[in-house]
Amino acid sequence: MSTEDQSRTAELRVGGWVPPYRQSATGPSPLPDAFLAAASAAVPQPGRPSGAPGPARRGHRAVIAACAGLAVLAVTGVMAYESGHATRPGPPRFVALPVVPTVPVPPLGPASASPSAGPAGRSLAANALAPGSASASAHSGAPAPSSARPSVSSPPPARPRPTRTRAPERRGPFTVGRAAGLEPAGMTGYRVRHRDFRARVDRIDATSPSLDRADSTFTVRAGLAGTGCVSFESVNYPGFFLRHRDRGVWLDRRDGTSAYAADATFCPQPGMDSGTVLLSSQAHPDRFLSLRRGRLGLGGWPVAFTVRSPL
Template structure:
């Protein structure tokens, strides 16, 4: 057989591509050798394939048994899990754009009349006769109660229209209300003070310029000048013919300290009282100074 035919010969099972080793002499263009794969022989007409060995069927049986065991384990694990509690049924929303909400029973109201209350009355107790204090005193005259001595009632201090007085703060004995440079203030005033200082502390009590049940205080050494409030400060101003001046110079009295002193309340500002701010007099809404009318110094 020629050399070309020996390289491209036909074998059972198909063509085998030519190959050669680069070490074969006399062949040009040789290609690298391919790995040889065992070829299965072709069966002739009427021939049957050879029987498979018994170990092949044994391997299939082992694989099937393993699959059944895995399936049984998974089924046992699923049966051990707790069945989730049923979810309460949700009502259907009456409209598509409204969310569903759980249906709750409506509150029921009893229409039965309330049970009548029975009133339990306690049996009447007969009064027990007691001896009066008069009968006891008659029985034992030596132990008769003695009458208590009558207490003298001191009238509360007050302002008297037409009188000339000095105003002394109840908690600062020896001080008097006075005007100085037309500003109302308190200073220590006594019989040893100068005549001018003592005159500044004297006031004549007049009937209120805006209310007859209230009072106005006129200066003794400046007749026609009255104490009044202006910008919440107390000062001495000459009487004018205006309604505002009459109202600002009118003060109503309120008895305090168990009637031993009195407070001066503004007529047109009923929530404000004459009070001390240091040594000056002001009109305050949160404080009130207690005054006592005393004889002029």
């Protein structure tokens, strides 16, 4: 092999394929001595395989590859750190406000009081700055206690009106609204009663049956037909009153007519004996309750009655 062929083979071995060498018209430029020495070292020597590089070249390639890999890793890490650091939200930041200094309030001394104020003035000043006083609260900005605030006076409670109890209305010996019994004068143990709705006089006392005692009890009402007179309502037959009709006295139901009201109204008049009473008719003032054969009627000969408590 000629020297020219050996130089071309060395160029192929060092940098890979290169285009064919072309000389310029002026001739090839002289090569530096360092390059020629490296090229001659790269030429395979007799006795070494042509395709196997030397140990020095293999070490150079490994160092170059390691440096390139480290450079790529460094660039990739820097780019990843910058991208992650730019998008990751940072922790919240708090801005500390400046602390406002507390201005001390000077105590109220003797100079603030009037010159003529003595111990009393000093005590008033001390009370004004007491912790619970309204002045101290206003000076410190705290609200005054409830005791220092003006209280709204509530109206006094209304006094209950005194209840006036009406005195029971008296009409002769009768009390309106109360039950009573009629006993004929001089006939002790006998009472006016109703039996089969007919008014009569029978012997009734505390030992008589309860039905007989109820038949002889009447509630005194104000006269149905006039003032100053009374009407007698049965206690065991409410709404039924003693009235006169057909010259007799009967226990009839009230029908609301004026004729019934006049027939059931009797006006008391004092009897000849003390404590006795006569009962005249409202409809016939000249006639009175009379007694004939144990039955009550209306006639010219009155019978006196004594008002008794119910049995």
